[in-house]
Amino acid sequence: MKHGLRIALYQPDIAGNTGTILRFAACMGLGVDIIEPAGFDLSDRNLRRAGMDYLEMAALTRHVDWASFENWRGSEVRRLVLLSTKAAVPYTDFVFDRNDVLLFGRESAGVPETVHDAVDARLLIPMQAGARSLNVALSVAMVAGEALRQLG
Numbered sequence: 001m002k003h004g005l006r007i008a009l010y011q012p013d014i015a016g017n018t019g020t021i022l023r024f025a026a027c028m029g030l031g032v033d034i035i036e037p038a039g040f041d042l043s044d045r046n047l048r049r050a051g052m053d054y055l056e057m058a059a060l061t062r063h064v065d066w067a068s069f070e071n072w073r074g075s076e077v078r079r080l081v082l083l084s085t086k087a088a089v090p091y092t093d094f095v096f097d098r099n100d101v102l103l104f105g106r107e108s109a110g111v112p113e114t115v116h117d118a119v120d121a122r123l124l125i126p127m128q129a130g131a132r133s134l135n136v137a138l139s140v141a142m143v144a145g146e147a148l149r150q151l152g
């Protein structure tokens, strides 16, 4: 079953993570938005290895930059929900909508302040004290899993 729920990756820089996320999204029927520039191209060996033949099934949209992603989102009227280690609201306390776009930051640097300030909601995956962050693909699986559980 296809969902309106989407996963957006802000300037991803590790090809294997994006391949893993594209495979997950294809299996769950979720669309993926990549906000460029990415640190690799779609022919990258590690992306192909992690995504396997699921890459052909993936509903991927590439946006040349943040501004064009925001133009597209404005035309679709969807909330943008950022996952950030700096957020305060646990993702399990949030009520997801079937048209939400779940935004995940770059592996090396998260998202810039301008993006942090532009979103509709910011959510945290609570971790043990002293832990810095989760792998982005695992974050996607946890949060999209909760959103799908809520949306049925």
Ligand SMILES: C[S@@+](CC[C@H](N)C(=O)[O-])C[C@H]1O[C@@H](n2cnc3c(N)ncnc32)[C@H](O)[C@@H]1O
Binding pocket: 082, 083, 084, 085, 103, 104, 105, 106, 107, 108, 109, 110, 111, 123, 124, 125, 126, 127, 132, 133, 134, 135, 136, 139
């Ligand atoms: C490896 S983390 C980025 C770490 C980066 N140094 C930073 O300070 O944001 C990649 C992305 O995974 C998501 N993420 C990882 N752990 C998270 C957590 N505990 N809560 C919310 N999002 C998380 C965020 O979207 C983050 O931008």
